[in-house]
Amino acid sequence: MQTLASALIKLVLVTLVFHDTTLGQYDIIENFDPEKELPESDLLLLNNLKFLHNSLTPESATLLTQLSFLSAEETLALEEFKNGKLGNVDNSPRLKILTVHLWSDVAISKTKGTFLHRMNRTDGIQYKWFGTVDFGQFTVGGLGERDPQEVDILDYHSLFLKTKFQNFDYTIGNYQMLLGHGLVSWRSIPVKSDFGTTNSALRRGRGIQPFRSGHESWAYQGLGWTQPLRQGILTAGISYRNLDGSLERKKFKTSNSGLHVSKSQIENRGNISETVGIADWGRETQHGHVGFILGGAAWNNDKDNLTNLATSVYGNYQVSNWQLFSELAYTSQNKNAIVGGGKLKHKSFHYGFVLRKIDPDYFALRDNVFRNWNNQELGEMGVLQEIRFRLHQTMVNIYSDLFSRIRKIEGEFQKYGHETGINIEHRFNTKLRIQSKLKIQESSSEHYDYTEYQSSAFPVSTFKTTIKWTQSKRQSYQCQIQEKHNQDGNPSSWGIQFRGKHLWDRWGINIYWVTARIDEKNWLYYWDVNLPGEMKSKVFTQSGHYLGSSIYYHTSDYSEIHLRLSTAWNSWNFDIVPIFRGALQINVSI
Amino acid sequence: MVFFCPNSLESAFESEKISPLQNAAGAFPFSLYANSLGAISDPTIISNNQSLFSAGSHHRKFGLKSLTQSCFVIGGTFHQYGVGLGLSRFGNPNYSETQVSILGGKNYKELVQIGISLNMYQLSITNYGQAVAIGSRVTIRYAMGSNVESIISLLNVNRPVLGQSREKLPQVIATGFLAKPHDQIRGQVSLVQDTEFPISVRLGLIYQPFNQIAIAVGKVHQPNIFTTGGYIHWKNFRIEIGYLSHANLGLSTYQTGISYTRIP
Numbered sequence: 001m002q003t004l005a006s007a008l009i010k011l012v013l014v015t016l017v018f019h020d021t022t023l024g025q026y027d028i029i030e031n032f033d034p035e036k037e038l039p040e041s042d043l044l045l046l047n048n049l050k051f052l053h054n055s056l057t058p059e060s061a062t063l064l065t066q067l068s069f070l071s072a073e074e075t076l077a078l079e080e081f082k083n084g085k086l087g088n089v090d091n092s093p094r095l096k097i098l099t100v101h102l103w104s105d106v107a108i109s110k111t112k113g114t115f116l117h118r119m120n121r122t123d124g125i126q127y128k129w130f131g132t133v134d135f136g137q138f139t140v141g142g143l144g145e146r147d148p149q150e151v152d153i154l155d156y157h158s159l160f161l162k163t164k165f166q167n168f169d170y171t172i173g174n175y176q177m178l179l180g181h182g183l184v185s186w187r188s189i190p191v192k193s194d195f196g197t198t199n200s201a202l203r204r205g206r207g208i209q210p211f212r213s214g215h216e217s218w219a220y221q222g223l224g225w226t227q228p229l230r231q232g233i234l235t236a237g238i239s240y241r242n243l244d245g246s247l248e249r250k251k252f253k254t255s256n257s258g259l260h261v262s263k264s265q266i267e268n269r270g271n272i273s274e275t276v277g278i279a280d281w282g283r284e285t286q287h288g289h290v291g292f293i294l295g296g297a298a299w300n301n302d303k304d305n306l307t308n309l310a311t312s313v314y315g316n317y318q319v320s321n322w323q324l325f326s327e328l329a330y331t332s333q334n335k336n337a338i339v340g341g342g343k344l345k346h347k348s349f350h351y352g353f354v355l356r357k358i359d360p361d362y363f364a365l366r367d368n369v370f371r372n373w374n375n376q377e378l379g380e381m382g383v384l385q386e387i388r389f390r391l392h393q394t395m396v397n398i399y400s401d402l403f404s405r406i407r408k409i410e411g412e413f414q415k416y417g418h419e420t421g422i423n424i425e426h427r428f429n430t431k432l433r434i435q436s437k438l439k440i441q442e443s444s445s446e447h448y449d450y451t452e453y454q455s456s457a458f459p460v461s462t463f464k465t466t467i468k469w470t471q472s473k474r475q476s477y478q479c480q481i482q483e484k485h486n487q488d489g490n491p492s493s494w495g496i497q498f499r500g501k502h503l504w505d506r507w508g509i510n511i512y513w514v515t516a517r518i519d520e521k522n523w524l525y526y527w528d529v530n531l532p533g534e535m536k537s538k539v540f541t542q543s544g545h546y547l548g549s550s551i552y553y554h555t556s557d558y559s560e561i562h563l564r565l566s567t568a569w570n571s572w573n574f575d576i577v578p579i580f581r582g583a584l585q586i587n588v589s590i
Numbered sequence: 591m592v593f594f595c596p597n598s599l600e601s602a603f604e605s606e607k608i609s610p611l612q613n614a615a616g617a618f619p620f621s622l623y624a625n626s627l628g629a630i631s632d633p634t635i636i637s638n639n640q641s642l643f644s645a646g647s648h649h650r651k652f653g654l655k656s657l658t659q660s661c662f663v664i665g666g667t668f669h670q671y672g673v674g675l676g677l678s679r680f681g682n683p684n685y686s687e688t689q690v691s692i693l694g695g696k697n698y699k700e701l702v703q704i705g706i707s708l709n710m711y712q713l714s715i716t717n718y719g720q721a722v723a724i725g726s727r728v729t730i731r732y733a734m735g736s737n738v739e740s741i742i743s744l745l746n747v748n749r750p751v752l753g754q755s756r757e758k759l760p761q762v763i764a765t766g767f768l769a770k771p772h773d774q775i776r777g778q779v780s781l782v783q784d785t786e787f788p789i790s791v792r793l794g795l796i797y798q799p800f801n802q803i804a805i806a807v808g809k810v811h812q813p814n815i816f817t818t819g820g821y822i823h824w825k826n827f828r829i830e831i832g833y834l835s836h837a838n839l840g841l842s843t844y845q846t847g848i849s850y851t852r853i854p
Contacts (some may be wrong), residue, residue, distance in 0.1 A: 117766065127763055151758070153747055555735040584781075588732045
């Protein structure tokens with residue numbers, strides 16, 4: 001069996017050689033699919049971790065556990081680290097990469113606060129400010145944002161104060177509640193089908209967290225607290241705020257855009273008033289954790305009002321090598337949803353599955369459970385399976401997600417869909433790594449471009465090969481080749497990206513080049529050149545070329561300046577005026 | 591008589607209150623030196639321990655009496671805080687904009703200087719009456735090493751509006767870097783964005799061949815302006831001049847100012 005698998009891997013690697021070239025690797029989060037969003041709170045947390053801490057300490061480990069992409073094992077390792085056990089952190093490759101990336105520089109004295117100012121030029125200029133100050137007894141943080149063309153200088157702002165008093169943890173201001181597995185209250189970005197999804201879906205929410213994201217209509221605003229009880233822990237929150245959203249057909253939806261430029265956007269700013277009360281009780285058991293959530297909300301606008309009560313029961317259980325989880329929720333709209341799954345771990349072999357069934361029109365308070373389709377009206381049920389194993393220096397990861405809508409409607413939307421991915425990563429030595437991903441998707445797409453609605457019923461295959469060459473910690477290169485095609489006989493879209501990173505004592509530079517040949521609707525996505533605290537992807541909707549670079553200057557132990565410049569030619573023959581973009585970011589700490 | 595093109599007519603209180611030297615060095619929106627008129631636009635500069643000072647300037651835009659602007663500031667240290675009072679007036683007997691600013695600054699760890707100003711805006715038009723609004727400015731100056739400072743400022747975060755028509759007062763985001771690569775040379779790069787207008791990019795250089803004299807040159811992009819000027823330092827006085835050549839208008843204007851610092 002092992003011989004067969006080894007031969008298969010060699011065959012794939014031989015195929016990769018045809019893709020030519022060499023090159024190198026960057027941050028852990030670049031392993032995620034650029035077609036999917038990453039929570040901004042994760043990026044800002046990483047920024048805080050870098051500037052507020054020098055190394056892995058109990059305090060920095062607490063912040064690390066809030067990262068959404070860590071697995072249950074990784075958060076457990078961090079929890080154990082806080083209690084003095086170091087071994088599991090050392091045995092976790094991703095945690096090691098994270099800590100090396102965050103704190104590789106010369107240690108400086110501990111700082112109390114960090115502040116970020118970013119100007120990002122797109123169609124206009126977006127401004128963003130983020131700061132956190134740790135006063136010991138309490139932590140204060142805030143985020144401000146002005147999107148391009150918005151007239152108000154501080155169109156969106158968010159503040160929080162976090163403190164501890166007599167075993168109670170209080171968060172005042174803007175906060176989010178991550179409860180259970182996301183059927184009632186979760187972060188603004190859901191878990192999607194991808195490599196590692198079983199890890200993310202298995203992970204239980206960690207209760208109240210200060211809201212650090214730029215999503216303007218997601219945070220609760222008020223008071224949240226956590227208190228130990230004789231039996232278990234109670235986490236509760238009350239919130240009142242105005243937000244952008246819609247109340248239609250007895251259904252509430254928050255707006256995701258956050259833009260207030262057009263007349264209607266300005267008029268609809270804060271058009272819905274919301275009152276929320278939510279509580280979660282949970283306790284550890286002999287084999288895991290059980291919890292119960294109860295929440296209610298009332299929404300009002302000029303024309304309508306709506307109330308919804310939601311309740312859920314969830315649990316995590318360890319049975320032999322299996323880790324199981326489930327959550328079952330029911331709302332006063334007479335809708336229910338269930339998500340459950342498990343993961344088997346045996347040495348370097350992992351198998352996981354996730355089942356979900358979400359009623360049409362199901363909504364709770366801030367639910368954002370794992371699902372493939374964003375469309376909530378039609379419901380969804382599906383099963384995702386994932387296998388991961390290591391053979392010598394080769395890591396293999398395969399997932400498959402089958403899903404269907406519960407309600408069928410006339411039109412272009414398909415009722416069934418599937419998504420399958422295969423990822424093979426081989427580390428030849430400490431410098432050279434080759435990673436190859438094949439992803440096949442068949443589902444009605446749900447996005448819009450600037451001119452028309454996009455819908456595709458053909459399976460789309462995406463093949464991506466990444467070759468990473470890490471010459472040293474200060475010098476690395478990467479080449480990524482991507483091919484995407486509809487299985488309807490049309491030509492493929494092709495893209496190639498070269499990247500190089502060079503660091504000196506105080507200076508650093510990243511250079512990107514991407515050339516893409518696009519066929520019709522088969523858009524290609526690449527991670528863009530990014531500044532600390534952002535993770536944008538660059539989408540190629542037409543053939544063209546892209547040159548990007550970021551430069552950073554480490555002005556002192558406590559401050560950095562980052563600059564990003566990019567040029568895009570949206571024409572294969574360069575016979576077009578290029579589009580220039582840029583960004584400036586100042587990071588300081590005190 | 592002055593004619594304005596309606597499309598580019600600025601609203602009330604759009605005229606910047608900066609010193610002649612700031613204008614000469616590319617209309618830098620932040621203070622270049624302590625004890626200067628720059629404290630009105632950037633109160634961080636009064637956060638350092640310093641003696642009592644005062645400064646004033648007079649300016650007829652494009653030589654037109656109708657567009658006269660006068661500014662005055664007085665400041666010093668009170669306990670560990672810098673405090674000051676600023677006053678500016680723009681216009682003519684028929685139309686006048688008056689701004690009174692209460693300034694405060696605090697230095698933290700010799701690393702961060704925070705400046706706050708509370709501004710009272712008063713607009714007065716003969717035979718129409720007057721209107722008052724309260725605005726604010728928050729400025730943060732950070733020492734990014736021994737040779738570079740970064741400064742960020744937000745004007746009128748509290749969204750003040752003026753009069754019955756609820757005219758929105760300018761909201762401005764300014765970002766700047768002030769570098770001192772050599773004892774005799776200072777350079778600035780700044781980005782100024784009024785939320786109603788395109789971003790303005792500004793560059794400037796100040797060369798100080800002797801302690802008593804400095805000359806400055808600069809360039810403003812949006813609007814297109816070339817700037818020059820300098821100062822002469824004599825005893826407790828500093829006399830500044832700024833000269834601005836508006837390339838698109840084909841017009842130029844100058845501003846003069848004087849500051850006084852009490853040597854303890």
